[in-house]
Amino acid sequence: MEVGYKKVIIVKLAIAAVGLILTFLIVKRASRSVRRKRLLASPFPAEWEQIVEENVPLYNRLPDAMKRQLQGLVHIFIAEKTFEGCGGLEITDEIKVTIAAQASMLLLNRKTPYFPKLHTILVYPHTYVADIVSSNGAVQISGRSIRLGESWQNGPVVLAWDSVKGGTVNITDGRNVVLHEFSHQLDQEDGIADGAPILEHRARYVTWASILSKEYEALQKKKGGRAVMNKYGATNPAEFFAVATETFFEKAKQMKKKHPELYDELKDYYKLDPVEWQ
Ligand SMILES: [Zn+2]
Numbered sequence: 001m002e003v004g005y006k007k008v009i010i011v012k013l014a015i016a017a018v019g020l021i022l023t024f025l026i027v028k029r030a031s032r033s034v035r036r037k038r039l040l041a042s043p044f045p046a047e048w049e050q051i052v053e054e055n056v057p058l059y060n061r062l063p064d065a066m067k068r069q070l071q072g073l074v075h076i077f078i079a080e081k082t083f084e085g086c087g088g089l090e091i092t093d094e095i096k097v098t099i100a101a102q103a104s105m106l107l108l109n110r111k112t113p114y115f116p117k118l119h120t121i122l123v124y125p126h127t128y129v130a131d132i133v134s135s136n137g138a139v140q141i142s143g144r145s146i147r148l149g150e151s152w153q154n155g156p157v158v159l160a161w162d163s164v165k166g167g168t169v170n171i172t173d174g175r176n177v178v179l180h181e182f183s184h185q186l187d188q189e190d191g192i193a194d195g196a197p198i199l200e201h202r203a204r205y206v207t208w209a210s211i212l213s214k215e216y217e218a219l220q221k222k223k224g225g226r227a228v229m230n231k232y233g234a235t236n237p238a239e240f241f242a243v244a245t246e247t248f249f250e251k252a253k254q255m256k257k258k259h260p261e262l263y264d265e266l267k268d269y270y271k272l273d274p275v276e277w278q
Contacts (some may be wrong), residue, residue: 040072072186
């Protein structure tokens with residue numbers, strides 16, 4: 001076979017392969033979007049409704065249309081993500097629905113890729129102890145850390161079921177481990193955990209950065225006294241966004257009063273106004 005002829009065949013095969021891959025991706029995307037539309041419109045099982053009403057008090061505050069929207073999001077979450085029980089915990093509908101409903105609160109009213117990097121949620125029965133190795137300049141510090149939950153970039157979200165339940169019972173303390181860890185997932189969607197999730201327009205980043213960094217520094221400087229936001233938010237910008245998210249949902253009124261600019265930024269991002277639900 002002549003070299004030129006061989007080349008033509010290789011090029012044609014390569015074009016055919018690219019065409020096949022593209023067709024496969026387009027079909028996969030289309031069927032996923034059809035499946036999601038079907039899930040969004042699926043009836044919500046009565047047992048699930050009972051679980052969210054009992055375990056997710058925030059749900060009870062939502063306007064009816066938003067409740068229906070959340071039910072659809074819960075269907076998608078449960079269909080697309082895998083739950084794994086750790087430390088002998090058996091995964092039940094209660095665990096899945098309670099976690100899915102709270103995580104999905106963060107997706108309401110928004111165009112969302114549904115936590116695209118997340119495939120698995122690992123659930124431990126109790127607050128667990130994890131080995132940590134952190135780098136402090138040239139020194140590596142190893143130790144043990146008590147964890148309520150964690151969110152890995154391109155990896156799983158890890159939660160302790162007792163913390164999940166504890167966090168939902170009191171919805172005015174500004175602490176909710178599910179909202180916290182899943183807001184980290186939103187932050188990590190662009191590949192960097194820096195407290196800036198993907199915003200709708202490029203121009204929005206300037207205001208976001210200026211308001212959040214100002215509030216972050218203020219929280220760092222705050223000494224004693226009562227604060228609306230948990231001091232853990234002063235750890236780094238990523239934790240600040242996660243703690244701000246918890247506060248936004250659970251202490252909306254106080255946040256709007258004491259940190260109106262921060263509240264407005266989050267209201268704009270989450271496309272929600274939790275003050276109206278109270
Ligand atoms: Zn965190």
